[in-house]
Amino acid sequence: MSVRPAGDFKTAYVQDMALLDTRFFRLGFAALLAALLLAPVLLGRWLFLLNTIGIFALGAIGLTLLTGFAGQISLGHAAFMAIGAYTSWYVTARLGLPFVIAFPLSGFVTFSIGAAVGLPSLRIKGLYLAIATLAFQFITEYVIIHTAGGMGGTVVPSATIGRYQFRTETQFYYLLLPIWVFGGVYAANLMRGRVGLALMAVRDKDYAAQVLGVNLLQYKTLAFALGASYAGLAGSLFAHYNRVIGAEHFGIIQSIDYIAIIVIGGLTSIWGPHLGAAFVILLNQVLRFVLPAIVTVFPAFGKAATTSREVIFGAILIGLLIWEPGGLAMLLRKLKRYLDLWPYPH
Amino acid sequence: MTLSSLVEGLVIGLAVGSIYALIALGFVLLYKSTKILNLAHGEMVLFGGYMAIALTRSLPLPVGVSFVVAILLTLGAAAALGFVIERGIMRPLFGQPLLSIIIVTLAMGYIIRGLMVGLWGGDTRQFPQVVPTGVVRLGDIAIPEVGIWSALVAIILLVAFSLFFRYSLWGIAMRAAANEQMTASTLGVSLKRVFAYAWSSAAIAASVGGILIGLWLGVNFALAYVGLKALAAAILGGLDSIPGAILGGLILGVVENVIGGYIDANVALFGVPLQGFKDITPFVVILLVLMFKPYGLFGTEQIERL
Numbered sequence: 001m002s003v004r005p006a007g008d009f010k011t012a013y014v015q016d017m018a019l020l021d022t023r024f025f026r027l028g029f030a031a032l033l034a035a036l037l038l039a040p041v042l043l044g045r046w047l048f049l050l051n052t053i054g055i056f057a058l059g060a061i062g063l064t065l066l067t068g069f070a071g072q073i074s075l076g077h078a079a080f081m082a083i084g085a086y087t088s089w090y091v092t093a094r095l096g097l098p099f100v101i102a103f104p105l106s107g108f109v110t111f112s113i114g115a116a117v118g119l120p121s122l123r124i125k126g127l128y129l130a131i132a133t134l135a136f137q138f139i140t141e142y143v144i145i146h147t148a149g150g151m152g153g154t155v156v157p158s159a160t161i162g163r164y165q166f167r168t169e170t171q172f173y174y175l176l177l178p179i180w181v182f183g184g185v186y187a188a189n190l191m192r193g194r195v196g197l198a199l200m201a202v203r204d205k206d207y208a209a210q211v212l213g214v215n216l217l218q219y220k221t222l223a224f225a226l227g228a229s230y231a232g233l234a235g236s237l238f239a240h241y242n243r244v245i246g247a248e249h250f251g252i253i254q255s256i257d258y259i260a261i262i263v264i265g266g267l268t269s270i271w272g273p274h275l276g277a278a279f280v281i282l283l284n285q286v287l288r289f290v291l292p293a294i295v296t297v298f299p300a301f302g303k304a305a306t307t308s309r310e311v312i313f314g315a316i317l318i319g320l321l322i323w324e325p326g327g328l329a330m331l332l333r334k335l336k337r338y339l340d341l342w343p344y345p346h
Numbered sequence: 347m348t349l350s351s352l353v354e355g356l357v358i359g360l361a362v363g364s365i366y367a368l369i370a371l372g373f374v375l376l377y378k379s380t381k382i383l384n385l386a387h388g389e390m391v392l393f394g395g396y397m398a399i400a401l402t403r404s405l406p407l408p409v410g411v412s413f414v415v416a417i418l419l420t421l422g423a424a425a426a427l428g429f430v431i432e433r434g435i436m437r438p439l440f441g442q443p444l445l446s447i448i449i450v451t452l453a454m455g456y457i458i459r460g461l462m463v464g465l466w467g468g469d470t471r472q473f474p475q476v477v478p479t480g481v482v483r484l485g486d487i488a489i490p491e492v493g494i495w496s497a498l499v500a501i502i503l504l505v506a507f508s509l510f511f512r513y514s515l516w517g518i519a520m521r522a523a524a525n526e527q528m529t530a531s532t533l534g535v536s537l538k539r540v541f542a543y544a545w546s547s548a549a550i551a552a553s554v555g556g557i558l559i560g561l562w563l564g565v566n567f568a569l570a571y572v573g574l575k576a577l578a579a580a581i582l583g584g585l586d587s588i589p590g591a592i593l594g595g596l597i598l599g600v601v602e603n604v605i606g607g608y609i610d611a612n613v614a615l616f617g618v619p620l621q622g623f624k625d626i627t628p629f630v631v632i633l634l635v636l637m638f639k640p641y642g643l644f645g646t647e648q649i650e651r652l
Contacts, residue, residue, distance in 0.1 A: 314456030
């Protein structure tokens, strides 16, 4: 936050609090929005990548709020996504209600379950809490396998508003985009206000925050509930996008992928989840092309290729954490500073 | 549930539990001396299992001899792995926040598992016939012989580790470092060495656990989840208590096999039979325990001051 060009003075609190505080960022954001609006034209058949990125970015915003800003480690984020997805499935497929009801309802259900899961965080702290969320992940997975059809067997109808069906990639994209942008801006807005400051105080030292008048019960459960509801909404969108859901989409591996996303993107940045999701999904896609190509050149590499995604992910995570703990968001900021000053070093 | 099946579940539970205890001991060793929770511990279990099987199969020696040599080599490799992790990854991260370090261990898990499964494939692999596979009968109770052997090995190692910590110079140094890093360091304990030894002994404990389970059930990539169960055991006993880890492992083994096995076979909820409940009983148990004892059964309570 303190990286400001010389001569950029704030004369009012409104200016200091602004989300996009310089002309560069305002223009940049407008350009980004325009590019996102035109994306179906620009990307063509690669639009599915942007759809996937949007869904996972939305879920990752929740984990950023919970882990990055409130400091509560969760190893069960995919479980909340599962709850959102299955709520949406139940409401649309079983009860026959429209998507417009199912979508907010899945957010509401995960909000309440998230609050319930967050309650123990008052007593259980740090690593012990991480394990409790891990237990939640396994129990949710178990319940899904044994009640809702298990692996890959649940068919979800496509999203509808009124008579209009969101079937193709482009149609779904225009459903996703407003939700994605709104979710991102909402989180950013929340984090610069009272709630965000309270959550950061809880992260840095919860006991000290309590002494200063932050209601721990309220803010810790709020962090969990918000994080969970973002994941739930992402899960609902995922269900109506993929149209087939199963326990394998919401396993412990996905929970860990979420952590990888927010760390790669930048833990304490509101841009982190978006950058991280984009990076992880694009990397996946690139590996999907590159690895078979390598195998055709070096056939001996064949067996190892299936798991090299994991190895590369792990290596990137470790490298980032050792050399740039701020993630991609911090790298971009440093890049901008470097370009601003170029060709001078300072 | 008949009495004999109860006793059988109890005995098998204790045998499995002793292996959990051994793996959990690795967690606790590391946590005690470095304050790092190693989420790649399960992958170290996997490492031990895969390595030992691959070496036993590939060494050009009689099966029995190559098995022994393979185990020694595996333990050496595990110790080396521990040293490499400490030197290459953990030391540059010294002083970083807890979350970063946990995520780094997760990433290490990715890498180890990816390499193991990439090298040796995802199917279940078995050891060649090296240990007796018979069944010991005590009255009605049938106990697989491998179970008895692995329990014995686990117990011997548990005792050895406890004695090491109690009496040897390095054990005392590691306990000192665990107790208060700065003080130990000013009194001449080399923290770097302590950390390196902690990582390698944790890796060795995990590998032995992997070999024992591999002898019993074979090795596949799901073995990494045994590490999560052992983590549950360590949390149950309290992360920084060695007796806690041992007791936690035994409790989890018994709970999983007696209660989980019973629920698995006999209980139905809303008409749905609870199959496979055995695998999540450990997690239900730790959730319940943590509600009442947030620092596990024997863990040190952290008293917070400003």
